Amino acid sequence: MERLPGFRDFYPEPVPHPDLWSADARQFIFDRWRATARRYGFREYDGPPLEPLDLFTLKSGDEIVGQLYNFIDKGDRAVALRPEMTPTLARMAAAHQRNYKKPIKWFAIPQLFRYERQQKGRLREHFQFNADIIGEASPAAEAELLALLIDSLRSCGLRAEDFVIRLSSRNAWQQFLADHPPQSIAGSFSPPPGVPAHSSSDTQSAIAGSFYQFIDKLERNSAEENERAAGALGFKLEEINQFIAQGSPTADLELIVNNLRARGLGEFVKIDYHVIRGLAYYTGVVFEAFDKKGEFRAIAGGGRYDNLIALISGGKVELPALGFGMGDVVLLELLKARGLLPKFDAPIEFFYAIEDEALREDSLRRVQHWRDQGRAVEYPLTPAKPDKQFKRAQELNARFIFKLERGEDGKLMEKRKDLTTRQEEVMAV
Amino acid sequence: MERLPGFRDFYPEPVPHPDLWSADARQFIFDRWRATARRYGFREYDGPPLEPLDLFTLKSGDEIVGQLYNFIDKGDRAVALRPEMTPTLARMAAAHQRNYKKPIKWFAIPQLFRYERQQKGRLREHFQFNADIIGEASPAAEAELLALLIDSLRSCGLRAEDFVIRLSSRNAWQQFLADHPPQSIAGSFSPPPGVPAHSSSDTQSAIAGSFYQFIDKLERNSAEENERAAGALGFKLEEINQFIAQGSPTADLELIVNNLRARGLGEFVKIDYHVIRGLAYYTGVVFEAFDKKGEFRAIAGGGRYDNLIALISGGKVELPALGFGMGDVVLLELLKARGLLPKFDAPIEFFYAIEDEALREDSLRRVQHWRDQGRAVEYPLTPAKPDKQFKRAQELNARFIFKLERGEDGKLMEKRKDLTTRQEEVMAV
Numbered sequence: 114m115e116r117l118p119g120f121r122d123f124y125p126e127p128v129p130h131p132d133l134w135s136a137d138a139r140q141f142i143f144d145r146w147r148a149t150a151r152r153y154g155f156r157e158y159d160g161p162p163l164e165p166l167d168l169f170t171l172k173s174g175d176e177i178v179g180q181l182y183n184f185i186d187k188g189d190r191a192v193a194l195r196p197e198m199t200p201t202l203a204r205m206a207a208a209h210q211r212n213y214k215k216p217i218k219w220f221a222i223p224q225l226f227r228y229e230r231q232q233k234g235r236l237r238e239h240f241q242f243n244a245d246i247i248g249e250a251s252p253a254a255e256a257e258l259l260a261l262l263i264d265s266l267r268s269c270g271l272r273a274e275d276f277v278i279r280l281s282s283r284n285a286w287q288q289f290l291a292d293h294p295p296q297s298i299a300g301s302f303s304p305p306p307g308v309p310a311h312s313s314s315d316t317q318s319a320i321a322g323s324f325y326q327f328i329d330k331l332e333r334n335s336a337e338e339n340e341r342a343a344g345a346l347g348f349k350l351e352e353i354n355q356f357i358a359q360g361s362p363t364a365d366l367e368l369i370v371n372n373l374r375a376r377g378l379g380e381f382v383k384i385d386y387h388v389i390r391g392l393a394y395y396t397g398v399v400f401e402a403f404d405k406k407g408e409f410r411a412i413a414g415g416g417r418y419d420n421l422i423a424l425i426s427g428g429k430v431e432l433p434a435l436g437f438g439m440g441d442v443v444l445l446e447l448l449k450a451r452g453l454l455p456k457f458d459a460p461i462e463f464f465y466a467i468e469d470e471a472l473r474e475d476s477l478r479r480v481q482h483w484r485d486q487g488r489a490v491e492y493p494l495t496p497a498k499p500d501k502q503f504k505r506a507q508e509l510n511a512r513f514i515f516k517l518e519r520g521e522d523g524k525l526m527e528k529r530k531d532l533t534t535r536q537e538e539v540m541a542v
Numbered sequence: 543m544e545r546l547p548g549f550r551d552f553y554p555e556p557v558p559h560p561d562l563w564s565a566d567a568r569q570f571i572f573d574r575w576r577a578t579a580r581r582y583g584f585r586e587y588d589g590p591p592l593e594p595l596d597l598f599t600l601k602s603g604d605e606i607v608g609q610l611y612n613f614i615d616k617g618d619r620a621v622a623l624r625p626e627m628t629p630t631l632a633r634m635a636a637a638h639q640r641n642y643k644k645p646i647k648w649f650a651i652p653q654l655f656r657y658e659r660q661q662k663g664r665l666r667e668h669f670q671f672n673a674d675i676i677g678e679a680s681p682a683a684e685a686e687l688l689a690l691l692i693d694s695l696r697s698c699g700l701r702a703e704d705f706v707i708r709l710s711s712r713n714a715w716q717q718f719l720a721d722h723p724p725q726s727i728a729g730s731f732s733p734p735p736g737v738p739a740h741s742s743s744d745t746q747s748a749i750a751g752s753f754y755q756f757i758d759k760l761e762r763n764s765a766e767e768n769e770r771a772a773g774a775l776g777f778k779l780e781e782i783n784q785f786i787a788q789g790s791p792t793a794d795l796e797l798i799v800n801n802l803r804a805r806g807l808g809e810f811v812k813i814d815y816h817v818i819r820g821l822a823y824y825t826g827v828v829f830e831a832f833d834k835k836g837e838f839r840a841i842a843g844g845g846r847y848d849n850l851i852a853l854i855s856g857g858k859v860e861l862p863a864l865g866f867g868m869g870d871v872v873l874l875e876l877l878k879a880r881g882l883l884p885k886f887d888a889p890i891e892f893f894y895a896i897e898d899e900a901l902r903e904d905s906l907r908r909v910q911h912w913r914d915q916g917r918a919v920e921y922p923l924t925p926a927k928p929d930k931q932f933k934r935a936q937e938l939n940a941r942f943i944f945k946l947e948r949g950e951d952g953k954l955m956e957k958r959k960d961l962t963t964r965q966e967e968v969m970a971v
Contacts, residue, residue, distance in 0.1 A: 114597055114633050114854055116590055117621060122634050125585035125648065129641035136586045151889040153912045154938070156554035157565045161545055162591065162613070162653065162665065163623070168543055182592070184613030187657050192546060195590070204543050205551050210557035214937065216923060219554065224591065228616050238590065253923040264913065294828040375903035376910035426543055460580040474804035481805035482692065484581045491583040493684040494645060509583070510572065 119229075119237030131459035138445055139240070139456035143222055145268040146242040146439075150220040153261045155244055158219045160201035162226075166191040168200045171425065172394060178460060182226045182237075194226035198243040199394075199418070200425060200434065206247050206434075207426035215248030215432075236442060241414075242413075245436030246420075247422070252365040254435055255417065256372035257396050262402060262413055262437055263381045269444065269454035278402045279385035280370070283395055283416075285363050286328065287321070287387065288357050295320060296346030324348070328389040331357075334443035357386045365398060394418045398435070406449050412447060464506035465492035466516040468499050475525060476517050479542060483515075506532070517542070548658075548666030555886035566886035567874055568669070572651055574697040575671040575868075579649040580583060584673055584755055587648045589630035591655075595620040597629045600854065602822060611655045611666075623655035627672040628823075628847070628865065629854060635676050635863075636855035644677030644861075665871060671842075672864030676851070678804075681794040684827050684846065685801035691831060691842055691866055692810045699882035705841060707831045708814035709799070712824055712845075714792050715757065715815065716750070718785050724776030748751075753777070759819040760786075786815045794827060820902060823847045823886065827864070833876050841876060842868035892936035894921035895945040897928050905946050908971060912944075935961070946971070947967045 116122055123136035147157070156171060166183050168258025181192035194340065195201060198221055207215060221243045229235055244261055247256045264274055327342050331353075334342070343350040361386050382400075390399040399416030405411075423431045448454050458489050463483055467476045475490065483490045490511055493502055505512050514530045527542045545551055552565035560905055576586070595612050613620035613965055624630060627650055627790075637645060650672045673690055675683045688707060756771050760782075763771070772779040789812050791799065802808050811829075828845030830943040844866025852860045877883050892912055896905045905921065912919045920938055922931055935943050943959045956971045 114594065114600070115650055116633070117592060117594060117615075118589035118617075120592060120639075122590070123586075124586040124634065124638065125587055125642075127641075129638040133638070136588055139588070140586060152916065152918050154888065154890055154918060156888060157552075157569060158554055159552040159565055161551070162550035163546060163549060163655070163667075165543065165546060171543070182615065187659060188547075190546065191817075204545070205553065209553065209558040209562070212556075213554075216935070226592070230616060238592075251924045257923060258908070349624060372901070373908060375906040377907065378910070391761075397551075427543075428838070459583065461583055467907065474800075477801060477804040478806065481689070481807070487581065489581050489583060494678055494686060495680045505643070533662065 118235075119235065121236065121238070124370075125488075125497045132444075135454075135457065138448075138454050139441060141454065141457070142269060142441060142444055142448070143240075146220075146222060146265055149261065149265045149268045150242075150244060152264070153218070153244075153257070155218045155220040155261065157221060158202070159221050159223065160195075160198070160205055162224060163192050164195055164201060165243060166193045168204060168425070169196060170191055172200045172203075173392070173422065180227050180229060180299075182228050182360060184267075195223065196225055196532060198223045198241065198438070199245075199421065200223065202243070202245055202436070203425040206432070207422050207430040210247070210430060210432060216254060217247040218244075218246070220244040223534060240441040242439040242441075243436060245434060247434040250419070250433040252368045252398065253372060255365070256369045256376075258435055259369065259373060259382065259400065259439060260376055260378055260417070260503060261360065262400075262415075262439070263378050265439065266402065266412065266444075269448055270453070271379045271447070274405060275447075276381070276402055276404050278382045278400050279388045280366055280382050280398065280400045281367055281384065281386050281388035282363050282387070282398045282445060283325070284365065284397055286325070286389065288322060288363075289353075290324065293348060295324075295353055298317045299483070320346075325389045326391065328353075328387070331392050334389050359526050360384045360386055369398065390416055394421050394424075396420055400437070402439070408450065409443050409447055415435050458510040461490075461491045461511045462488050462491045462508040463490040463513050463515055464502070464511035465490055466492055466499065466502045466506070466514055466521055467496075468516055469518070470496055472517045472525075477514065479517065489531050543831060546666075548664065550665065550667070554888075555864075562797065564883075564886065565872075567877075567883050569658070569869060570883065571671075571870060571873055571877075574671075574758070575649075575651060575694055578690065578694045578697045579671075579673060581693070582647070582686070584647045584649040584680065584690065586650060587631070587634060587937060588650050588652065589627070589634055591624055592621050592631060593624055593633075595622045595853070597633060598625060599752040601629045601632075601850065602821070604778055606779065608657050609658060611657050624652065625656045626653055627652045627654065627670065627867065628674070631674055631865070632851045632854040632863075635861070636851050636859040639676065641859060645683060646671075649673040664733065665777075669870040671868040671870075672865060674863060676863045677861050679862040680802060680846070681797045681827065684794070685805075685864075686796045687844070687864055687866060688798065689805055689807055689867070691829075691844075692807050695831065695841065695873075698874070698877055699879070702809045703834060704876075704880060705810070705833050706830055706947040707811045707829050707937055708817045709795055709811050709829045710817035711792050711827045712754070712818065713794065713826055715754070715818065717792075718782075719750060719753065722777060722781055724753075733827065739894060749775075751822060754818045755820070757782075757816070758820050760818055767796050767798050789813045803906055818844060820841070823850050823853075825849055830864070831868075837879065837897065838872050838876055841872050853858050862864060887939040888920075889918045889919065890920045890938040890940045892942050892944055893931070893938060893940035894919055895928065895931045895935070895943055896922055897926075897931070897945055898947070899925055900952075901946045901948065905922055906945065908944065908956060 123134045123135045123139055125134050126137045128135045173513045182192045186192050224240050226238045246258055299323050340350045388401050396419045397417035397418040402413040417435040419433040467482045480490050480492050516528050518526050520526050525542050527540045530537045550563045552563045552568055553566050555566045557564045598606055610622045615621050653669050656669045769779050817830050824845040824850045826846035830840045831842040846864040848862040874931055894909045896902050907920050909921050945957050947955050949955050954971050956969045959966045
């Protein structure tokens with residue numbers, strides 16, 4: 114009986130096989146995400162991993178269905194395993210935002226699912242640290258969110274030489290489009306093969322949609338491909354490249370960078386208009402975090418999405434919002450590659466040896482005593498030879514070995530040996 | 543857009559509506575489960591929430607399909623959201639048990655899913671603390687597992703007056719069946735209506751299966767119903783009631799109770815042969831934890847299942863095993879009813895007020911300083927009046943309010959006010 118392809122088993126360390134994942138390493142990054150979010154005043158939320166299919170098609174269009182784990186449940190509902198958290202967050206925030214002071218600062222660590230047919234060996238689930246700020250239009254919110262993103266990575270041991278956040282803004286590209294209106298091709302706009310038109314009926318927005326997808330692929334495609342695609346969209350590649358090379362910050366981006374500099378975090382960001390984000394729903398600043406050596410896919414990505422909550426709530430609630438997602442897979446790969454994952458031992462502090470079975474019940478009493486004191490204690494469940502017990506204590510990386518002995522006066526003594534210093538202490542119990 | 547019926551949204555406290563669930567309370571019990579498991583030397587694991595359907599039918603028979611979220615995925619695989627963790631654990635342990643020293647002590651906190659058509663308002667998902675010991679046949683393992691169960695509940699604040707674990711054993715009932723062979727009814731065994739025969743072709747085991755289901759319902763049904771059902775199975779209700787009332791412990795149960803007494807945990811268990819557990823796969827000791835007032839469903843349940851790993855591994859691996867599951871729903875209801883859930887405030891320690899916008903950048907620097915020191919710090923993202931900032935600090939339950947001021951000598955001073963004692967301190971920064 115095998116697990117499904119694209120899904121992961123998480124084992125305690127040491128993980129028996131390179132194809133398996135470490136439950137300890139996963140918990141290590143979850144703990145750091147959670148602790149950092151709390152230092153920033155973000156509160157935890159969660160929603161169902163299974164949602165109505167409509168929640169996702171409403172946001173992303175029907176095309177997304179091909180990538181979903183979707184099915185009809187026994188109550189005839191069209192449902193899907195969540196491929197991302199933002200629609201659920203928008204649903205939850207829209208329903209009860211009145212009860213929370215703005216700005217709402219929330220985080221979650223959901224497991225997300227995508228059925229991707231083509232890529233062999235590609236994962237079909239991952240965990241994602243999601244942090245969002247809702248109800249604040251000022252770019253001060255972007256700065257706060259980016260500081261959280263930076264510190265989440267720093268809390269895992271990553272430094273400025275390891276990663277950088279590339280900051281961009283759709284507003285900058287909107288300005289570019291206004292300054293460089295596309296040349297009409299054969300009188301009407303039609304996207305080139307492989308660049309699907311945005312589903313909006315608004316031509317302006319359709320141009321922007323196709324243009325954003327073109328920019329998104331700019332670094333991956335060859336110069337010739339880019340030249341051709343730019344021309345097909347009615348733009349000059351040279352002007353686009355010039356605009357990116359110049360990288361003049363918008364007013365928002367300038368404010369964000371200055372804010373981060375004031376915190377001493379300026380070195381973690383740079384303006385880079387290559388970044389545009391594939392998703393249609395971003396409305397302003399967008400960003401992606403990358404490892405500086407360029408060995409991995411994006412570590413995290415996000416941006417502002419001021420229209421989504423209105424869309425999900427059917428226009429009932431309008432709130433500006435922004436957020437990011439950071440997956441566990443790339444982060445764990447990066448931490449491993451940089452030697453930043455600690456050695457995960459069993460959490461045992463005390464090994465309570467039982468060499469005299471007549472003292473088993475007294476030993477159990479003392480095991481309970483130390484566990485009640487908050488100590489992680491292991492002991493032999495069944496009779497075992499002293500050397501085997503000692504070996505087990507070492508395997509478990511216990512700091513101390515305990516054992517009971519009865520003195521000549523009939524009184525019990527508890528012996529404690531420090532396995533690091535080899536020092537022994539004796540206490541009457 | 544609504545969430546699916548039977549699924550829960552978890553909101554930060556204070557939760558806006560009694561129908562919604564608290565993400566903070568959930569994290570509170572997760573933290574306590576995890577910390578207690580570690581004190582007992584249990585290691586964390588996890589598997590996929592989606593598994594091949596066969597994994598569950600192999601263990602529980604085809605009848606379980608009616609209660610599953612199952613579907614055909616885009617690769618034509620029959621899959622199901624996990625309704626319980628034990629099959630996944632058995633699959634994972636069987637695959638790599640050679641790499642782990644016995645006994646294996648593992649825990650997980652999975653979300654589990656069941657599609658139950660009939661019950662309105664009944665949840666279709668819950669989280670469950672699962673702890674298992676694999677590779678130890680001695681009842682010393684039961685005692686260790688039960689001690690963990692007791693301490694998991696104690697760590698949430700529950701006491702001996704709040705809950706008790708009812709201990710039983712299928713071996714005791716096997717002995718009863720041997721001592722009281724069922725009277726043949728019309729020459730052959732056939733289960734009464736509503737008591738389906740166990741799927742095994744072995745008559746002995748079929749009798750045991752139907753008998754266990756009868757015992758399982760004994761407390762819920764009326765005396766007349768029980769009389770009738772006992773007769774239909776070929777037993778005398780009086781003998782069954784007598785056997786339960788007598789409650790003579792098996793050798794295993796005696797050892798377990800003595801072991802727990804040695805730890806000072808004897809008051810948390812009692813032998814009660816009413817408990818038999820519905821699931822077919824238990825092989826020895828079984829147990830359930832209940833609130834003493836009898837207001838709630840079982841808090842936790844488990845037992846020994848020595849044959850399951852062989853079943854799941856197709857006979858490749860044979861290992862004795864036992865475990866328990868404790869759901870979040872009943873536990874949260876019980877803790878709430880007993881007033882044991884703490885007040886969950888925002889985690890803020892410091893509120894950094896910014897009254898002079900000229901000092902915003904310096905204030906951001908100090909916010910970062912304190913967050914770097916591990917403090918949870920909040921501040922106004924945008925300019926706000928001092929009284930509004932003070933009110934916000936109080937809402938967030940901040941312990942200290944900070945602010946920067948520039949002295950007459952032009953130097954910056956950081957003022958810190960303790961909101962509990964009203965004491966103020968000033969530091970040059």
